Amino acid sequence: MTPAVRVGVIGLGAIGQSLLKAFTASSEVQVTAVCDVDASLADATAREVRASAWTDHRSMLGTVDLDLVYVAVPPKFHHAIALDVLAAGRHILCEKPLALTLSEARQMERSAQAAGVVHALNLPLHGDPGIETFRRLVEEGRLGRLRRAEVTLVFPQWPRGWQQNPWIGGREQGGPIREVGPHLLHVLLSVLGPVKRVWAHTEYPAHDPDACETAALGTLELEGGLLVTVSCLTNVPRPEQVSLTVYGAGGTAGLTNWATPVVAWGPGPLEPVPVEGPRVPAGERLVGALVSRVRGEAGDLVDFRMGVRIQALLDAWEHASATGSWVDVEPA
Structure with missing residues (x-):
């Protein structure tokens, strides 16, 4: 054996x-x-x-x-x-x-x-059939010329109830951009390609210099020219939302609730798409x-090379937020 x-x-x-x-x-x-x-x-x-x-x-x-x-x-x-x-x-x-x-x-x-x-x-999103279905929707070409993409992160409470620990709400290591961002940044890099430069604006609690961000806005410019807007908001009376949407000239595809693929052709509403293959935990x-x-x-597996690419994006995001200017993403 x-x-x-x-x-x-x-x-x-x-x-x-x-x-x-x-x-x-x-x-x-x-x-x-x-x-x-x-x-x-x-x-x-x-x-x-x-x-x-x-x-x-x-x-x-x-x-x-x-x-x-x-x-x-x-x-x-x-x-x-x-x-x-x-x-x-x-x-x-x-x-x-x-x-x-x-x-x-x-x-x-x-x-x-x-x-x-x-x-x-x-x-954990890697290999999820919902992510693979979203990838197919984007790559098969039916969306037409891609015009814009957007990432939305909304959390009614941060840190989340199950995630109470000394560091997750701190500026040094925690916060939703660093903690949740890598999941969707991995999908973006895998499906849409490399990011060329980043602009970001981040809001922190005025009374606590050690606390993580409460809100953030940013734009990622991909090497192909596509712009991806990023919106993050915490501690608001809304349900949690982790979503990615890609707008094309002929349709719109997205991920809702982390990994549920949706699509709309023409002006129709976004509708769930059956995933391909069984959903293994x-x-x-x-x-x-x-x-x-x-x-x-x-x-x-997702190897350390992708980890470096994601970290390059996070570093550029932090630098852009600190300087208020566009920052180039360093090659991984």
Whole structure:
């Protein structure tokens, strides 16, 4: 029998715990070690999944035989911990965004390439049949000449109720642009192509210099000339909205509620489009692809190269917001 892929998890917050369930549900994975700076959380999780508990990731990496390590800590710790994982020669899955800065992201990608290991970013929309249906609608040409695209992010509460932690509402690491933006930026880059330059305006709470943005507006200019408007608004009495819309001369296609494809031909209303293929849970898709790649087989993953491209966009967004001017996106 093929041996199970031995997985270690570093970071046991809400996101780490969520994907941990997908790992433990797979018969092809053995969660061997878990690590968190909160010793009681590490111990409790380890007992639940029958793994060893650690509070120091270096000790875990130096002691436990692992095939793959999942880095699920807050963003400012991705760079240092990922480099330790790669130095240990382990395959790696990292949470998004890949890093806090483009220079960190580039170093992580170079180190992963040099280590010759599988490197992946956790972007749950990747491979979703709704996203693939949207891609087909855009790429098949029936929309005609593309005229404009728009991204809309609305959150009645930020941080969201399930996401209460010390960093997600902070300016250094958190905020909806950095936390939610990578999901749709990945779709944009994959379907519409590279972004040439960015303009952005961001609003922050006047009374709290450490708090993340409450609103943002921006424009992305793609290399082909298409403009993508970005609107983000938090803490308003409206339902959550995460959507992407592409307007063409002959029709409109979009994604509503993150991954539900919609289309309108001519002046008609946007209507849901049946997705192509079964909807497998995102965690199950990701774990299956990781297992395949670790075993040297085919598997569809978002690698660190895409993480660098997304980070280049986020860096340009922050620079544009700070300067009030257009900023070129650095090549990944």
